Amino acid sequence: MRQNFDVLIVGGGVTGAAVGYGLAKKGISVGVVDATPSVDRASRSNMGLIWCQSKALGNRNYVEWCFSSSKLFKSLASELKKTSGIDIEYTESGGLIPCLGEEEFTKRSDYLDALRKEAGEKGYPGTMLTRDELQAKLPNITFGTNVTGATWCAEDGLVEPLKLMFALRHGMEHLGGTLIPNTNVIDIAKTESGYLITTDDGEIECTRLVLAAGLGNRQLAGKFNVTVPVVPNKGQVFLTERVPDILPSPLLGITRTRGGTIMIGFEHEYVGTDTSLHTEKFCHVAKWATDIWPALADLRIIRTWSCLRVWPKDGFPIYDKIPGHENAFILNAHSAVTLAAVHIAELPDFIMGKEICKTAADFTLSRFDEK
Ligand SMILES: Cc1cc2nc3c(=O)[nH]c(=O)nc-3n(C[C@H](O)[C@H](O)[C@H](O)COP(=O)(O)OP(=O)(O)OC[C@H]3O[C@@H](n4cnc5c(N)ncnc54)[C@H](O)[C@@H]3O)c2cc1C
Incomplete structure (x- = not known):
């Protein structure tokens, strides 16, 4: 039997899961379909920083958008504990x-x-x-x-990012939403009442469709002949052995996880979808990190990885209707951990037909026209 939802979200990373959670909180029938990611792993590979400071000079709306999300995290963390049973380990670390x-x-x-x-x-x-x-x-x-x-x-903070993603997913299910994991969306067709989605495991119908598939949005939006100006931006990270709790506030690029390991990395590279690791990049970052905190040089490195950020070309989020479609939406953001709380608070109403709030009103696709 075909599944049918009021809203189907494609992509169960932190963006799709946050919006799915917000919709389920409003009692809306919502499904989130998520493929097993091979390279699209940003929600599973990030630093977990709620980071608002010292960015976006020239775009007050984005600055406000980030800070308003950060302010909501404390109550979100306790709410998610109740709805999902998961502690996202939020700290008001600054x-x-x-x-x-x-x-x-x-x-x-x-x-x-x-x-x-x-x-x-x-x-x-x-x-x-x-x-x-x-x-x-x-x-x-x-x-x-x-x-x-x-x-x-003081308004920056820290969460355990994997726990955040799983808390949003479990919370959504607990509130009546449906997660359809390990399922790849292959095709999308417009129907009289909404959309018919073809996956590698059958078909799904929905009235409203949300593309929140990170870099995967580029391919999915192609089904509507729409180009999404989002590019992969590679980050390399390395993780040291555990240390005692001596870094209660993260230094941008050097973060102590709640488990005690130190995550180091800050570089941004535009190299397409290449996720190979490059020693010279690590050496450069390691030199910077040990110039800041020389004792890091004595720690063993236990893991390294690289991952692709989901980077809208001008660095600001995209929240828009797909041109010509009243009930199909595109969502992309490069700091979707930081923005998760405001995504829960503001995007569900937009998807259900209301105007998006003023602060986010400029984050449209049309701003890229003729650039
Ligand atoms: C090294 C690094 C550090 C970072 N640190 C921070 C940080 O400290 N703070 C912060 O706020 N942000 C940080 N980010 C950015 C943050 O991780 C991303 O903004 C966020 O994960 C994007 O989430 P997303 O859900 O939009 O996309 P993704 O995480 O890419 O999720 C998209 C999902 O859609 C699925 N999908 C794709 N195509 C399809 C399809 N056809 N059918 C079904 N499913 C599909 C994918 O499998 C994936 O699960 C960091 C990123 C990196 C790489």
């Missing part, structure tokens, strides 16, 4: 961006000033810390001699 040398410190400080100026009366959370202030915040770390300070923002 976040730090370390500076090496005076020039970098000045650059960071100027950027923060510009963000503050742009925010005007609303104000901008975040401040510069001198080396001594950084040392006082992280007293158990001996910083490298060239560390001059850091930016600090």
Whole structure:
């Protein structure tokens, strides 16, 4: 028998799972169909940072979008514990961006000033810390001699990202939604009442369709003759052996997981879908990390991996109707962990036919026209 949903979401990564969870909370019949990812593994390979600070000068809406998500995480974490039974290990850790040398410190400080100026009366959370202030915040770390300070923002945070994805999926199922795992969407056809989805395990009908398949959206949107301006952006990460809890706040690029390992990596590469690991990249990142925190050099590396970010070409999310389709939607974002809480809060109403909230109203496909 064909399954039938009011809303079918293609993609069960953190974006699709968050929206599925939000829809199920509203009592809407929702299915999430997810293929077993081979390379599309961003939701399974990321740092778990709720990161808002020091980004997006020139796009106030995106800045507000990120901070409004971060504010919702505390209550989301306790809600997910109840609905899914999973603790996403959210910590209001704050976040730090370390500076090496005076020039970098000045650059960071100027950027923060510009963000503050742009925010005007609303104000901008975040401040510069001198080396001594950084040392006082992280007293158990001996910083490298060239560390001059850091930016600090109390509204950044940390979650265990795999637990977040599974909590959203389980929570959605608990609230009446349906997860259809290990199933690849092969084709999409418009019907009189909605869409007929062909998968490698049968057909599914739905009234509304949401494409939240990360990089897979490019192929799926092709079924509508639509180009999604999203590209793979490769990150390489390495993981050290466990250390005691001496890094309560992540340094951007150096994060202690709740399990005690340290995750290191920050590079962004545009190399198509190539996920091979390159030692010279690791050496570059390792040099930077040990310049910040020399004792890292004494730790054993226990794992390395690379993964493709889902990168909208201008760096901002895409939430839009597919042109010519009132009930089919495209969702893509490169910081979908950070944005998960606001996605739950705001995107379900949009999918059910309301206007998207003002802050997200510019994140359309049409902004890429003629670029
Ligand atoms: C190294 C690294 C570190 C990162 N760190 C952070 C961080 O600290 N904080 C943060 O906010 N973000 C971070 N990100 C980004 C974040 O991981 C992504 O924004 C997020 O995972 C994207 O989720 P998604 O659900 O949109 O896409 P994906 O995770 O790619 O999920 C898409 C899903 O759709 C499925 N799919 C694709 N095609 C089909 C199809 N035809 N049929 C059915 N299913 C399909 C895939 O199998 C996959 O499961 C990081 C990313 C990387 C690579």
